[in-house]
Amino acid sequence: MTFLVDSHCHLNSLSLQGKAGSTLNEIVARARSTGVTHMLCVACTPQEYQPMCEAVAPFDGIYTACGVHPLNLQEAPNWTEEELKQCLQHENCIALGETGLDYHYAPETRKEQLASFARQINLAVELKKPLIIHARQAPADTVSLMRSENARDAGGVMHCFCDEVEMARKCLDLGFYISFSGIVTFKAGENVREAARYVPLDRMLVETDCPYLAPVPVRGVENEPAFVRYTLDFLASLKGVSPKSLAEITSRNFEDLFGVKLTEPKPVDCPQFSTYKLERAQSAL
Numbered sequence: 078m079t080f081l082v083d084s085h086c087h088l089n090s091l092s093l094q095g096k097a098g099s100t101l102n103e104i105v106a107r108a109r110s111t112g113v114t115h116m117l118c119v120a121c122t123p124q125e126y127q128p129m130c131e132a133v134a135p136f137d138g139i140y141t142a143c144g145v146h147p148l149n150l151q152e153a154p155n156w157t158e159e160e161l162k163q164c165l166q167h168e169n170c171i172a173l174g175e176t177g178l179d180y181h182y183a184p185e186t187r188k189e190q191l192a193s194f195a196r197q198i199n200l201a202v203e204l205k206k207p208l209i210i211h212a213r214q215a216p217a218d219t220v221s222l223m224r225s226e227n228a229r230d231a232g233g234v235m236h237c238f239c240d241e242v243e244m245a246r247k248c249l250d251l252g253f254y255i256s257f258s259g260i261v262t263f264k265a266g267e268n269v270r271e272a273a274r275y276v277p278l279d280r281m282l283v284e285t286d287c288p289y290l291a292p293v294p295v296r297g298v299e300n301e302p303a304f305v306r307y308t309l310d311f312l313a314s315l316k317g318v319s320p321k322s323l324a325e326i327t328s329r330n331f332e333d334l335f336g337v338k339l340t341e342p343k344p345v346d347c348p349q350f351s352t353y354k355l356e357r358a359q360s361a362l
Contacts, residue, residue, distance in 0.1 A: 079321055079362040080328040080339045081309065082115040083108070083302040084256055085175075085209065085236045085284035088139075089118070089129040092288065092299060099351075105136050106347035108302035111355060112324065112362040114138055114342055115331075116302050119175055119209065121146035122153040126164040138342030140335070142172035142209055144197055147179040147190040156193075158200050165206055171335040173201040174209025175236055178222075181214040194222055201231035207334055208233030210253070216244045223251055234334060237286045238272060245272045249280055254334050256282035259292030259300065262311045273315055278326050282334075283309050295354045303355060321362045 093099040108116070115138040120126040126143040133139045143164040145156050165173055176197040178190050201208045208231050212219040223229075234254040238245065245255055255276045261269045273281075285291075285308070287300035292307040306320075313323040332339055 078114075078341050079112065079324050080114045081112045081305070081324040081362060082117070082282075082328050082331045082339070083113055083285050083287075083305045084117050084234070084282040084327070084331055085258075086116050086118055086287045086302055087121075088116070088287070088302075089120070089125065089132050090288050091301065101132060102135075102345065102347045103350040104301050104303075105139075106345040106350045107353065107355065109342075109345055110350070110352070111303045111306045113302050113305055115140070115328075115339055117142060117171070117335075119143070120164070121149045121175065123156060123160045123164050124153065126167075130167065130169070136342075136345065140171045140337065141167065141169050142174050143170060144174040144176040144209065145193055146175055146211060147177055147186070147193065148182055150186060150189055150193060154189075158196065161197070161200060162204065165200075165204055171207070171337060172209050172233070173197060173204070173206040173231075174233070175211045176208065177211035178215035178219050179211060179213045187218075191218065191222065195226050198222065198226040198228050198231065201233070202227055205231065207231060209236050210234065211236060212244075213239065216240055220244070220247045220251075223248075228253075232334065234282055236284065237290070239266075239269055240272065241268055242272050242275045245276055249276065254280050254282055254330060256284045257308065257312060258284050258286045259290040259296075259304070259308050261315075262293040262308060263296070270315060273312060278316060278318070278323070279330060281312075281327060282330055283312060283323070283327050298354060324362050
């Protein structure tokens with residue numbers, strides 16, 4: 078069986094509105110219908126982690142991660158290593174994140190972001206958990222902290238990459254993987270396409286970051302794991318490989334990075350579901 082992993086999604090943030098048959102059960106079934114076999118569901122604060130786990134618990138093939146997102150520091154201004162550790166020790170939690178820096182939306186909290194990011198890198202190194210790093214308009218500080226706090230010792234992924242080739246090169250040199258979202262399909266995403274051409278296949282992941290950043294041809298709707306097929310198909314064409322080959326490669330990369338072994342997930346109990354926006358994403362892998 079060929080696996081395909083949506084390596085970063087926020088299923089607990091889906092509004093589940095505006096679709097015919099919009100339950101989480103159907104979201105997962107719809108993803109499976111396009112060949113998306115596994116997902117990594119990410120919490121942005123420790124407080125969000127337990128409700129997220131409860132929501133995805135009925136489904137096989139969904140891993141979890143937890144961190145303190147730079148844009149969620151107001152919700153968790155006094156987070157502690159101990160409460161984050163409790164989340165990271167959950168049997169299904171395979172990574173610390175997402176964490177990182179965002180100077181696009183919150184430049185005024187730069188000092189707090191830097192301190193929080195450094196603490197989380199140190200915790201990931203201590204617990205030997207790979208990092209999921211969010212970096213937006215903060216390339217110099219991101220790489221500087223990754224170097225000074227020895228992020229290489231934890232490893233991880235630059236999620237939803239939206240920077241330049243030089244940033245990708247520096248992160249690859251630190252041993253990190255690069256994950257591409259629907260941004261790579263956007264008309265204004267030529268810098269991301271250039272980075273995707275540069276990143277070797279054995280260091281590449283693919284994601285939705287749902288419910289955000291739905292790829293072409295479904296821009297403007299709420300994103301969901303099924304739509305990672307559009308991004309996969311686009312990247313495969315960009316790299317000159319088949320979608321099946323890229324699905325296999327990115328699945329192996331996911332296993333190698335997060336130390337898991339993907340197995341065929343149990344079927345979703347959902348005999349009927351809408352094929353919402355899947356007209357061009359249903360070809361078998």
